[in-house]
Amino acid sequence: MTIAHRTVKLNDGKLIPALGWGNASSGLLGGGQKSVDTAKLAIASGITHIDTAQLYDTESETGQAVRESGAQGKVWVTTKLSHKEGIADASGVNAAALRKSVEGSLARLGAKPDLLLIHNIDVSAGHIAPLWTALEDLVLDGTLEGVSIGVSNYRPQDIEAVVAVARIVPAVNQFEFHPYTLAHTADLIALQKKHGIATEAYGPLGPLLQHPTGGPVKPVVERIAKARSIAPTDVLLLWVRSKGHVAISGSAKAENLKKLAALDTLEDLTAEEVAQIDEAGRKVHWRRYKDHHSRDFPAPDLPEDA
């Protein structure tokens, strides 16, 4: 079956597939043949958007899988730059190191990505604005011509710092988003909307798969899933879609990959169903990736379970 995939329009006019598959979940971190094979299986299952990163060591595997699947130009590829190559530290931003790091990603992917993100803030220095300027320079000098650029795990103050100097406003901010981060990220998302910065939600299934009990969202999601004869995981991904965000999920299992790829065939949640999940989600603040998006980003005064 050919699926007409849903997209989200970015502020640079490009259409990003609304469901991405991460080449890092389910034991794929670190790369190797399993990463190539699973990425190929994901593409064969109908996935049209792959999320990789320098940090995951799956860039060359992603590029290889796309080429061997004959899917160049048909699959959206996102990669992310790490700070591990010393591009920004206490002494400032090293434009030459940034260029080398970007060129390394292009070489490993074997092609330009569709989207390139700064993976994390480096809180050791006030480099947020100069790092963005240095990345923009690589778009403007042609090195990253045609590549959308954005950020990941940026807090409101980081978005403000970037937007204050931006010649190219970030296309996206990718961070952990699900009902249990709804309260924490509400102001951030409002700020992004003001600047046309799309949200990419990673870890969207955490409330069902990683939260110790599932919390108040689980029974609501299970009831909606049962009524619609779909999986509870589908309900959470549809909830992300209802917000107009891009969901970045993952799987190494053929059955779940098919389910992810078929999400776009499922009907939207009703406004009432979305409101029920929102209400349950706002009772809790819980994150799976506890080291991201937490420093100097005060969390709401909510329990981790309710």
Ligand SMILES: NC(=O)c1ccc[n+]([C@@H]2O[C@H](COP(=O)([O-])OP(=O)(O)OC[C@H]3O[C@@H](n4cnc5c(N)ncnc54)[C@H](OP(=O)(O)O)[C@@H]3O)[C@@H](O)[C@H]2O)c1
């Ligand atoms: N920017 C960042 O700092 C950052 C941080 C974290 C993640 N990410 C990106 O986001 C991607 C997704 O993150 P995540 O793994 O936390 O996402 P997630 O969507 O919350 O969880 C993915 C997990 O869900 C399981 N799954 C998928 N469909 C399922 C189904 N129908 N039933 C049961 N289990 C199902 C998969 O396991 P099975 O293999 O068993 O199906 C997979 O391990 C990563 O791969 C990475 O690309 C980015």
